Amino acid sequence: MAGSASSTGDSPNPTGLVRLNLPTPRNWDRRLRLACLAAICLAGIVALLLAPRVPLGPGYHDFADKRTMWGLPNALDVLSNLPFCIAGVWGLVWLLGRSGRSAFVDPRERVPWLIFFAGVTLTGAGSWWYHMAPSDRRLPWDLLPMTCSFMSIVVVTYMERVNLRAGYVALVPMLVLGASSVVYWRVTAALGHGDYKFYLFVQFFSPVVLVLLIALFPPRYTGMRWLALAFGLYVAAKIFETWDYSFYRHLRHTVSGHSLKHATAGVACWCILEMLRRRRVVAASRVAAEPHAAYHRTGLTLSR
Numbered sequence: 001m002a003g004s005a006s007s008t009g010d011s012p013n014p015t016g017l018v019r020l021n022l023p024t025p026r027n028w029d030r031r032l033r034l035a036c037l038a039a040i041c042l043a044g045i046v047a048l049l050l051a052p053r054v055p056l057g058p059g060y061h062d063f064a065d066k067r068t069m070w071g072l073p074n075a076l077d078v079l080s081n082l083p084f085c086i087a088g089v090w091g092l093v094w095l096l097g098r099s100g101r102s103a104f105v106d107p108r109e110r111v112p113w114l115i116f117f118a119g120v121t122l123t124g125a126g127s128w129w130y131h132m133a134p135s136d137r138r139l140p141w142d143l144l145p146m147t148c149s150f151m152s153i154v155v156v157t158y159m160e161r162v163n164l165r166a167g168y169v170a171l172v173p174m175l176v177l178g179a180s181s182v183v184y185w186r187v188t189a190a191l192g193h194g195d196y197k198f199y200l201f202v203q204f205f206s207p208v209v210l211v212l213l214i215a216l217f218p219p220r221y222t223g224m225r226w227l228a229l230a231f232g233l234y235v236a237a238k239i240f241e242t243w244d245y246s247f248y249r250h251l252r253h254t255v256s257g258h259s260l261k262h263a264t265a266g267v268a269c270w271c272i273l274e275m276l277r278r279r280r281v282v283a284a285s286r287v288a289a290e291p292h293a294a295y296h297r298t299g300l301t302l303s304r
């Protein structure tokens with residue numbers, strides 16, 4: 001079983017001063033917090049269904065850095081996927097090893113993390129394949145594994161913070177939903193009216209749900225700083241991606257925004273692995289205020 005940490009979270013209070021118990025959303029009634037989560041998710045889904053079709057822009061497959069190096073086309077956009085592959089394989093090796101097997105309060109929590117790191121590994125491979133010759137035909141191999149990682153991290157956060165059993169049951173349907181967003185785009189694109197909005201929703205709404213879960217429900221584990229760092233790197237990756245050509249120009253054609261995006265997002269995945277490797281179970285006294293938390297129903301006790 002995983003070790004425990006101070007009841008104050010990531011670190012003990014070194015000052016010895018009394019902490020102020022300021023009201024936070026986590027202090028709200030649990031039913032109110034669940035209602036907030038459900039209402040925002042519902043609003044997002046309604047907005048998605050009402051939104052017009054989003055076609056893939058004509059320049060989607062046009063990336064700034066097209067240099068061939070060592071016989072490899074689009075070399076840096078291809079090679080910059082290595083951090084994904086390294087973080088993904090490293091994560092899988094750790095999860096399948098002895099440390100990974102004993103790092104969770106409930107062994108079911110390990111399953112979505114295995115899918116997350118398998119998704120990261122395959123994202124590296126799929127993105128490598130796509131960037132060799134970017135096209136509609138190759139794009140799903142880049143996007144499909146990413147949806148698995150997005151969905152599994154949302155589900156595991158729900159399992160850890162809200163309801164373990166419900167999250168575990170929802171894992172496969174959520175993975176199917178995520179994959180469907182890519183399949184839907186590919187099928188509609190083949191019919192001449194490609195609609196990318198469902199995939200965009202998966203990519204942008206997953207972090208929103210993640211932030212909501214973290215803001216509304218107390219953690220089972222410490223390690224939030226690593227997750228915050230990963231989130232910051234993800235935001236940076238989106239900035240690099242958006243201004244691919246600008247970064248390439250301002251960096252004097254050494255490296256493009258898209259290559260930096262790959263590398264930054266790959267490091268973000270490594271930060272998530274570091275979070276898993278370093279975190280500890282939050283002490284029982286702290287989670288006792290959450291009487292419906294799933295781990296109370298599993299019959300497992302938290303180590304101190």
Ligand SMILES: [Zn+2]
Nearest residue numbers: 127131258262
């Ligand atoms: Zn890419």
